Amino acid sequence: MRGPAALIVALGLGQLAAHTTMTLSEHAHSPAPGLVMLGAHAGATVACALAVLAAERLYRVVTHALHVVLASLAPAAVTSRGHTVSTGIHHGPVDALLRASISRRGPPALV
Secondary structure (H helix, E strand, O other), X not given: OXXXXXXXXXXXXXXXXXXXXXXXXXXXXXXXXXXXXXXXHHHHHHHHHHHXXXXXXXXXXXXXXXXXXXXXXXOEEEOOOOOEEEOOOOOOHHHHHHHHHOXXXXXXXXX
16 A cells, blocks of 8 residues: 555554553553544644655655756766767766776786
């Protein structure tokens, strides 16, 4: 199950688990919550679900924009004749660090 309904269910179960834990502890809480408390929990669950969904959407927009910008900055490949060809492939900062740290030195090539 995915989507907003699954998120609301998961957050609601989290609210229920927290409320049950507080009821079983020494915290002064009534085991049977009133309508006001149930409404507050339901409102908090929906508000948190909306915040998480908005953050996910914003994350997708920002990462797409970064991907477009970084892909345009990808280094161009130079052919043996000196022509420049854009690779259009961006491997990311971790791959760049690994490529820079791994030695490409080997035995001399026979010409």
